Structure formats: structure tokens, C-alpha cells
Amino acid sequence: MRITLxxxxxxxxxxxxxxxxxxxxxxxxxGLTGTHLGCEHGACGACTVQVDGTAVRGxxxxxxxxxxxxxRTVEGLAAADGTPxxxxxxxxxxxxxxxxxxxxGFLMLTAAALDEDPAVADDPDRLRELxxxxxxxxxxxxxxxxxxxRAAGSGGTEPPAG
Amino acid sequence: MKPAAFAYTAASTLEDALRELAxxxxxxxxxxxxxxxxxxxxxxAVRPTRLVDINTVPHLGLLQxxxxxxxxxxxxxxxxxxHRAFEQPVxxxxxxxxxxxxxxxxxxxxxxxxxxxxxxxxxxxxxxxxPTLAVTLGAELDLRSVxxxxxxAAEEFLAGPFTTALAPxxxxxxxRFPVLPSATGVAFLEHRPTxxxxxxxxxxxxxxxxxGTVVDAxxxxxxxxxxxxxxxxxxxxxxxxxxxxxxxxxxxxxxxxTVADPPADPPAGIxxxxxxxxxxxxRALHRARDDxxxxx
Numbered sequence: 001m002r003i004t005l006x007x008x009x010x011x012x013x014x015x016x017x018x019x020x021x022x023x024x025x026x027x028x029x030x031g032l033t034g035t036h037l038g039c040e041h042g043a044c045g046a047c048t049v050q051v052d053g054t055a056v057r058g059x060x061x062x063x064x065x066x067x068x069x070x071x072r073t074v075e076g077l078a079a080a081d082g083t084p085x086x087x088x089x090x091x092x093x094x095x096x097x098x099x100x101x102x103x104x105g106f107l108m109l110t111a112a113a114l115d116e117d118p119a120v121a122d123d124p125d126r127l128r129e130l131x132x133x134x135x136x137x138x139x140x141x142x143x144x145x146x147x148x149x150r151a152a153g154s155g156g157t158e159p160p161a162g
Numbered sequence: 163m164k165p166a167a168f169a170y171t172a173a174s175t176l177e178d179a180l181r182e183l184a185x186x187x188x189x190x191x192x193x194x195x196x197x198x199x200x201x202x203x204x205x206x207a208v209r210p211t212r213l214v215d216i217n218t219v220p221h222l223g224l225l226q227x228x229x230x231x232x233x234x235x236x237x238x239x240x241x242x243x244x245h246r247a248f249e250q251p252v253x254x255x256x257x258x259x260x261x262x263x264x265x266x267x268x269x270x271x272x273x274x275x276x277x278x279x280x281x282x283x284x285x286x287x288x289x290x291x292x293p294t295l296a297v298t299l300g301a302e303l304d305l306r307s308v309x310x311x312x313x314x315a316a317e318e319f320l321a322g323p324f325t326t327a328l329a330p331x332x333x334x335x336x337x338r339f340p341v342l343p344s345a346t347g348v349a350f351l352e353h354r355p356t357x358x359x360x361x362x363x364x365x366x367x368x369x370x371x372x373x374g375t376v377v378d379a380x381x382x383x384x385x386x387x388x389x390x391x392x393x394x395x396x397x398x399x400x401x402x403x404x405x406x407x408x409x410x411x412x413x414x415x416x417x418x419x420t421v422a423d424p425p426a427d428p429p430a431g432i433x434x435x436x437x438x439x440x441x442x443x444x445r446a447l448h449r450a451r452d453d454x455x456x457x458x
Contacts, residue, residue: 041204042197057197061196065193
């Protein structure tokens with residue numbers, strides 16, 4: 001089927017089988033391999049991308065369902081001049097990645113959440129609920145929490161417990 | 163893994179979707195949120211050869227409270243209402259609070275942004291949140307096909323794990339939840355080993371109290387039986403009495419008797435499930451009582 005996606009501001013005309021997931025279409029048909037695939041059943045969140053501003057699992061959505069949609073991937077997170085997104089800078093500062101496999105998913109998840117409501121960084125329960133969406137096997141999440149708080153301008157330190 | 167090949171149709175109206183389903187009822191599947199269907203397809207546990215996408219149909223996102231002519235108000239939920247619509251209370255009363263408690267237990271934000279309540283009911287996972295609440299609260303479900311329309315109680319609709327009354331060619335078009343009276347305390351609790359995956363057990367409670375006495379007790383259990391069930395013995399022990407600690411302890415013990423033929427997955431033996439049902443029910447009843455006292 002012929003579809004058109006706007007990926008990171010660029011119009012992409014693709015001819016895909018209906019069974020092509022959005023994540024595979026981005027990787028295989030658009031050559032954007034920053035979106036990673038881990039489990040392919042919605043559990044790990046490595047394939048999280050934004051469709052029309054909402055963070056979704058790229059493995060649980062068919063590309064044909066996104067015809068006419070705007071898709072943002074990790075390749076579209078930095079500014080056009082190459083300046084990293086505040087979350088990318090914060091992930092680096094706070095050592096919020098080790099192997100980096102989960103990072104694209106975490107970045108797209110948290111970028112969408114901060115765009116929607118930056119106050120999520122100041123609410124420990126909401127932040128925990130958000131970060132529980134994706135799996136990271138390296139960091140133990142504390143550094144990712146700090147990075148999101150830093151990017152939101154809340155400082156990199158943890159809020160008091162409770 | 164990748165799904166097997168299928169033909170894809172984006173429906174333009176509900177009638178169009180039903181016609182598409184009727185063209186090959188046994189091979190077709192409705193695609194709404196897809197957050198369970200697509201993962202099952204990725205595993206090739208299900209292999210529909212035709213998908214009828216209803217995301218392209220306008221006006222399926224109905225979410226509103228209507229006064230029923232005979233018996234009180236109903237919350238009406240259409241086929242494209244996503245889980246996240248319930249994260250904030252959809253009404254000011256106990257129903258909105260109870261749905262929000264369950265919504266926050268349900269998967270995680272990206273799944274809640276796509277998955278739908280009616281899709282979850284049609285998937286019928288034995289410990290999924292919406293089927294549990296639908297049984298607890300006595301929701302009504304509308305099923306539609308080109309042949310016509312029928313309405314079933316959630317209890318009749320949910321036949322067992324991943325098994326419903328949906329016939330080939332039929333789709334769920336609306337769920338209706340009775341709006342709970344304001345003097346109702348609610349709670350929803352799950353037992354789950356990790357934040358990922360489905361709960362082993364869950365308990366939903368709605369306690370309506372008048373003049374210090376329980377006049378309507380609803381206790382719904384998931385993970386106790388092949389499908390969500392109510393605990394009538396426990397409800398009976400509470401009704402007509404004040405919700406004292408003693409009454410709650412007795413009702414919680416009685417709720418454990420509901421455990422029979424529980425789901426095999428995740429593995430948990432009957433003695434464990436009985437114990438956990440009792441503990442969760444006791445906690446949920448205390449919370450429901452606290453919920454009521456906090457607001458009156």
C-alpha cells in the first residue's frame with residue numbers, strides 16, 4: 001500500500017505491506033535506525049516514537065495506520081543546526097545511559113511527556129509511572145530520573161522521598 | 163517476530179466496518195487500539211487474514227453520561243475511547259474515581275494512549291482491569307453486526323480467558339456503566355510481581371452506604387476464576403450492616419471461597435490465590451470505607 005508519512009519534518013512516500021510495523025518502516029524503508037526494536041511485543045519500549053505528538057510503541061502500530069501522520073524519531077530530536085535537545089544534553093550530563101540501546105525510546109517517551117506537561121518532572125509518582133513504561137537494563141533508572149528533571153529545569157537531584 | 167500477511171481495510175463508517183467484517187467473518191478482526199491484537203499477531207498467536215481498521219471511523223470516541231429513562235444515569239463508552247481518557251476522573255463521583263484507579267494500573271502511558279476500553283473487553287484477558295470493573299459494576303455491552311444488534315451484561319459477555327460471546331462478524335460498539343451514587347466508597351487493588359505484565363489478582367470494590375449501613379456491596383475479583391467474578395457471599399456479609407472492621411474481616415474471608423478453576427497463567431496455586439484474595443479484599447474494603455469517610 002502507498003502511504004505518506006511526515007518523518008522529522010520530511011515527507012516520505014512509502015510502499016509498504018500492511019503487516020509492516022511503523023518501527024520496521026522507519027528502520028527498513030526510511031533508513032532511520034535510531035529507533036530500536038527489542039521485544040516486538042510492547043513491553044520494552046525501545047521502539048517508542050511520537051505519532052502526532054503522542055509517544056507510542058512503534059512495534060504495535062502498522063505503518064499503514066499512520067498514513068498522513070507526523071512521526072518524530074530520535075533522529076529528529078536535535079535542532080536543525082545539530083544542537084542537542086535538552087534531554088539529550090541531560091542524559092549525557094547525568095550518565096543516563098550505558099549501552100544506549102533503550103535511550104532512543106526513553107528520549108521520545110520523556111520528550112513527549114515534557115512537551116505535554118513539564119510538571120511531570122516534579123511529581124515523583126507520575127515520573128515513576130512514566131519511566132516504568134520502558135525497560136533499561138543498565139542504569140537502574142535513577143540517572144534517567146535525574147536527567148528528565150534536569151531537562152525540565154527542576155535540577156538533577158531527586159526530590160525528597162515521600 | 164513479525165506478523166503474518168493480512169489484507170488491510172480502513173473503514174469509513176461503522177456500517178462500512180460491519181460490512182467488511184461480514185464479507186469474511188471467520189478470517190477478519192477489528193483493529194482498534196491494537197495493543198493486544200498486534201502483539202498477538204507479532205507472536206503469530208493469532209493470524210487474521212483481514213484487518214478492519216476502525217480508527218478511521220469518525221464519532222466512535224463517544225464518552226458521555228446519559229440519564230437512562232428508567233433507572234439512573236449511565237456512562238456510555240464508544241469503541242475508540244482510549245485507556246488514557248480514564249486517567250483523570252470522567253465524572254465527579256465514585257465511578258470516575260474507580261475508573262481512574264484502574265486506569266493507572268493498566269499497562270503504561272504509551273499503551274494507554276492507543277489501547278481502548280472496548281478492545282480490552284473484547285480481548286478478555288482474565289485479569290485485565292476493564293473486564294473486572296465491567297463485571298463488578300454490572301456494565302452492559304452492545305454487540306453489532308450486519309445482522310443486527312444485541313445487548314449483553316458483562317457477565318454474560320465474558321465467557322472465559324480470551325473468550326467472549328462475540329460471534330464472527332460482530333463487534334463491540336458500546337459499553338455502559340451505571341453511574342455510582344455519591345455515597346459510594348470505591349477501591350481497586352492488584353497483586354502483581356512487577357510493573358510490567360498483567361496482574362495475578364485484582365479486587366474492585368464499590369460500597370454504598372446509607373445511614374451508616376451498607377446498602378449495596380460490590381466486590382469483583384480477577385484471577386480467582388476463569389473470568390472476573392463477583393463475590394456474592396462476601397457481599398452478602400456486608401449488606402445491611404455497618405462497615406465495621408469485623409464485617410470487613412468476615413467478608414474478606416468469605417471472598418477467598420470464590421477461588422475456583424483460576425487462570426493457569428501466571429502460575430499461582432489455589433492456596434496462594436485464596437490467601438491473596440482475602441488479603442487484597444480486606445485492604446480494598448478498608449480503602450473503600452476510607453474513600454467514603456474522606457468525602458462525607
